[in-house]
Amino acid sequence: MNVWNFARSPASVLLMIDFGRDRKIAPQALLKGSQLTLKQLADPDFTVLAAQELAVASNLLDLTAGEAGVGLKVGLSYQLSAYGLLGYGLLSSATGMDAVALAGRYLALTYTFVGMTFRRAGPHDVIQFDASPELAANVQRFFVERAMGATCRVLRDVIGSAFELATFDLAYGADLGVDLGPGPGADAKQPVLGAKIRHGQPASTLTFEHAHLERPLPQANAATAAMCERMCAELITRRRTRVDLVSFLNEYLATRPFDRPPQLKDIATLLNTSERTLKRRLQEEGACFRDISSAVRKTRAQALIAEGRLSIKEIAQELGFSDMSSFSQAYKRWTGVAPSVSRQAAAGS
Template sequence: MIFWDFKRSPASVDLLVGFGAELGLSASALLRGSGISIAQLSDPNVELAAVKELKVIANLVKLSGAPSGLGLQVGLRYRITTYGLWGYGLISSATAADALAMALRYLPLTYLFNQILYRRQAGVATMHFDAPDFTDDLRRFVIERDMAAAAALMGELVGDGFALTRLQLQPEERGKAGRRLFGVEPVYAASSNQLSFDASLLARRLPGANPITAALCEQLCAELLRRRTTQASTSDVIRQYLEIPGASLPDLATMARHLNTSERTLKRRLQGEGTSFRLLIENRRRAWARELLREGELSVSAIAERLGFADVSSFSQAHKRWHGVSPKARRPG
C-alpha cells in the first residue's frame, strides 16, 4: 500500500483540527495550504488525497512546536467509529483475529502513512511499521500517530486486559513523552518501529459479532476501496509526491525507485503525458519558492539550499526567469 494511491475520508483531518483547537490553534491555520475547507470536514461525500491530510499534519506539528509525544497523544484519539465502514466491519467480526485479518485486507481505508507488516510467532503478535521518507518532525509524528492509533484500535476491539508487551520506535526521543501506553513505556531510537502483544488475545470473541453484518461490511469495503483507488497519471503521482511538506526534491533515479520502475520507463511515461520530470521539478520549485518567500522565515540562501540550487546566484537567476524580479523583491515587508 502506498498512501497516495488512495483517497480518504475527512474524519481524520476533523480529528486533527479538533485536537489543534484544544491547543488554541484555529481551524483556518491548520487547514492553510491544504485546499480543504471547514465545510468539507463534516461532508460524508468528500474524499481527500492523502497529501492534503499530510499538509494539515505538517501545520499542526509546526504550530504546536512539536512537543514530546505529540503523535502518541493524537493517535490515542482515534476510535473504531473514526474509520467509518471499515471500523464497523471490525466490530461485527466473530473474533479479534478475524477483525485483524479484515483490517489488514483493507488498510487503504484507514489514515495510515506507514506500511504495516504483521507476523505471529511463538505466541506473540507483532506489527511492523515501515515509515515513509519524510522530514524528521513529520516522520516522528506519523510513526507515533499510526502506532498509537493501531494500539488504541486493538485495545477497543479486545477490551479489558489488552496490553502491549513492547512498543519501539526508530526516532530519537525528544524530551520525555511521559506516558505509558497499554502497560509499556515506549522505547525510542530502536532499530525498527513495532508493537507487540500476546497473540492469545486474538482468540477472544467480539460482543458485537454478527456474520451477516460482517459479510455486508466486507462487501461494501471492497467497493469503497475500488472507488477510492486513484486513477492518477504518472505525472499526477509525481506532483503529489513533490507536494509532501518539507520533502527534498528527488532526482530522476530516486523518483523512479519510489515508483518501482526504471528511469527509462519513467521518462517514456511522462513524455506520453506531454511533460517531463525536469518540467515537473521546475514547476514545483517555482511554487515552493513562492511559498517560502511569502512565509519569510528562511533566508534567501536557506531557501536556495532547500530548493536544491547550488548557490544563491543560481536561485536568483531562476527566480528572475520565473517572475522577472529577484527573490528579495518577493519577500514580505
C-alpha cells in the same frame, strides 16, 4: 499497496485539527499549503489526497515543535468511528484475529503512511511499523508513532478494556510516554495499554498475547461483517486516485513545499521504482518532470497573487526562488505579465 494511490476520508485531517485546537492552533495554520478548506472537510463525501494529509501533518509538527510524543498522542485519538465502514467491519468481526486480517486487507482505507506487518512469535503476536524512507526524519517518526497509537486505540476499542500490550518498542530516541486517558490532563509519563515505552529498539513494534485475538468479539455479527467487507471493496476501488503518472505528479507537487523542490529521483523512491522507468512512463504520456513542476509552480503563484495575503517577495520565497527578480522573470515567462500587473488586476476585479 501504495497509500499514495488512494484518497482518504477527511476524518484524519479533522482529528489533527481538533488536536491543534486543543493547543490553540488555528485550523487555517494547519491547512496552509494543503489546498483544503474547512467547508470541504465538513462534506462527508469529500476525499483527501494522501499528499494533502501529509501537508497538514507537516504543519502540525512545525507548530508543536516543543511538544514531545505528538504522533503518539494524535494516534491515540483515532477512535474506531474514524474509520467509517472499515471500523464497523472490525467491530462486527468474529474474533480479534478476523479483525486484524480485515484491517490488513483494507489498509488503504486507513490513514497510514507506514508499512505494517503482522507475525506470530510463540505465544505472542507482533505488529511492526516501518517508516517511509522518502519522508523527512521528523515526519517519519510522527507517522510511525501515530500509526502505533492508532493501532493501540483500535485494538482496545475492538477487543475491549481487557486488551493490554506486552511490549511497546520504538526505534527512536527517548521521548515522553503517553497515557490513553483523554484530554491535556493525561499523565504523559504513564505507559500505553500497560506497557512502558522502550526507546532505541531495533524496530518499532507492538507485542501482545495471541490469546487476545482468539476470543470471540462481543459485537460479532457475521452478516454485518460480510456487508462491511463488500462495501469496503467497493470503496477502495472508488478511492483509487492514480489514473496516470502526470495526474499523480500534479497532485503530489501541488501540496509540497518548494523550498526544497523534489527531484525525479525522490519521486522514484516514493513510488518504489527507478528514475529511468519514470522517465519512460512520462515520455509515453507526452510529458516531462520539469514541465510539470513548472506548471504547478505557475498555478500556485497565480493563486497566491490573487489571494493577496503574501507580498510578491514572500511569494517568491514560498515558491523556492532565490530572489524576487528571479521569480518575476519566471512569472513573466509563464504568463506574459509581471507579478505586480497580475496583483493589480486581481485587486481591481
